Amino acid sequence: MKYHKIDSALFIKNRKNFMGKMQPNSIAVFNSNDIYPISADSTLPxxxxxxxxxxSGVDQEESILLLYPDCPNPKNRELLFLKETNAHIAVWEGEKLTKEAALATSGIKTVYWLQDLEKVMAEIMSQCDTVYINTNEHYRANVETETREDRFTKWLKNKYPAHSVAKSNQILQRLRSVKDQIELDLLQQACNITNKGFRRVLDFVKPGIWEYNIEAEFMHEFLNNRSKGFAYTPIVGSGNNANVLHYIENNQQCKAGDLILIDAGAEYANYASDMTRTIPVSGRFNDRQKAVYNAVNRVKNDATKLLVPATLWAEYHIEVGKLMTSELLGLGLIDKADVKNENPDWPAYKKYFMHGTSHHIGLDTHDYGLLHEPMQANNVFTVEPGIYIPEEGFGIRLEDDLVIQKSGEPFNLMRDIPIEIEEIEDLMNKS
Structure with missing residues (x-):
């Protein structure tokens, strides 16, 4: 891995918290992802x-974690099953985790090779009553591919049909949404790398470059700072491309006078950052662009103040809608009649700001979190309002990553990334 070793105390604590919420005499099983084929002998990374x-902190294919906190045999309360390494694998693929390295990574003392899985499972399943299976129940999930986890679940339920089945997901949704300080430090590192990439881009952008050139500048900086690359497919939308919310082609030339909406963030140690900035191709905003930009920035700053413990996600978005309505009235994009006659299910402001303002972020860009539960300290949310005006040929979105505090305003993990018009213009014209 490119990233520095993570303190195993994080994974020890995470397992303890998870096991504390399991039913009596139950086990939970978690699988690595597959390596997905492309064609012939090619695979995705x-x-x-x-x-x-x-x-567990295990970052290797063909790995399985089994948790059994009530196991009569203490050594089998936390188990790792790993692909056995050998000299041939070391030559062709590089070294895999040894049992000793797995202990150092995860804090798990009992490590088996995968070929022992069925034998060990037979003993454990004869002792437990309930099995926690791991399903993806994220509100945005839309999975068509059968995963390694899916195949394992089918095998398990077929081989042991008399066991009760429970779900890991709701426990994980709750636990993963509240970040440990070690996790916050990893998220901060991802944001710091994104900051370096963005500053590099500010020094690079000029009329005539191509959107993919900007993408390449980010990737250069990310890789040089121990990141695998982008936490998600980046958006580099110049001109009217910014008005396509999930524009990812990044294949158009950036023209003088246009704006570029950049939605890009580095990953670090599998943790995601998620940044959006909008910058002028020519290094200066015109007056209309400034007016819209400052309106978006005000909504972002005011929305940030609403991210406090006990806030409900749905109510928060209603309040942000009110903020945006006020700004759109000021810009002349909507009028009072539009607001008076609006459809409550699709308010007037949605014509120019049609997406949500915030989502959980962490190990996933759209991270786990139970949206019907009140916000709490150490939840990490994005804040990303935008105004999109196809008829004027530009769109503006601004986004930071925020940690909710026990009291007061949230902590901005992107506080060092330039966002004010004056700083962006100064950096783009410093030479």
Whole structure:
């Protein structure tokens, strides 16, 4: 891995918290992701399943974590099953985790090779009553591919049909949404790398470059700072491309006078950052662009102040809608009649700001979190309002990553990333 070793205390604590919420005499099983084929012998780069990483720190394919806190045999209360390494694998793929390295990474003392899985499972399943299976129940999930986790669940339920089945997901949704300080430090590192990338871009952008050139500048800086790359597919939308919310082609030339909406963030140690900035191709905003930009920035700053403990996500978005309505009235994009006659299910402001303002962020860009529960300290949210005006040929979105505090305003992990018009213009014209 490119990233520095993570303190195993994080994973020890995460497992303890998870096991504390399990039913009596139950086990929970978590699988690594597959390495997904492209064609012939080509594959996508491996990306670890976030749940097994969260609970063990193991960042390797063909790995299984089993938790059995009530196991009569103390050594089998936390188990790792790993692909056995050998000299041949070391030559062709590089070294895999040894049992000793797995202990250092995870804090788990009992490590088996995968070929022992069925034998060990037979003993454990004869002792337990309930099995926690790991399903993806994120509110945005839309999965068509059968995963390694899915195949394991089918095998388990077929081989042991008499066991009760419970779900890991709701426990993980709650636990993963509240970040440990070690996690916050990793998120801060991801944001710091993003900051370096953005400053590099500010020094690079000029009329005539291409959107993919900007993407490349970010990737250069990310890789040089121990990141695998982007935490998600980056958006670099110049001119009217900014009005396509999930524009990812990044293949158009940036023209003088246009704005560029950049939604890009580095990952670090599997933790995501999520930044959006909008900058002028020519290094200066015109008056209309400034007016809209400052309106978006005011909504972002005021929305940030609402991210406090006990806030409900749905009510928060209603309040942000009111903030945006006021700004759009001031810009002349909507009028009082539009507001008076608006559809409550699709308010007038939605014509120019049609997406949500905030989502959880952590190991996933759209991280786990139970949105019906009140916000609490150490939840990490994005704040990303935008105004999109196709008829004027530009769109503006601004986004930071915020940690909710026990009291007061949230802590901005992106506080050092330039956002004010004056600073952006100064940095783009410093030479």
């Amino acid at each position: 491996f990306a670890q399943h976030r749940d097994i990483f969260y609970l």
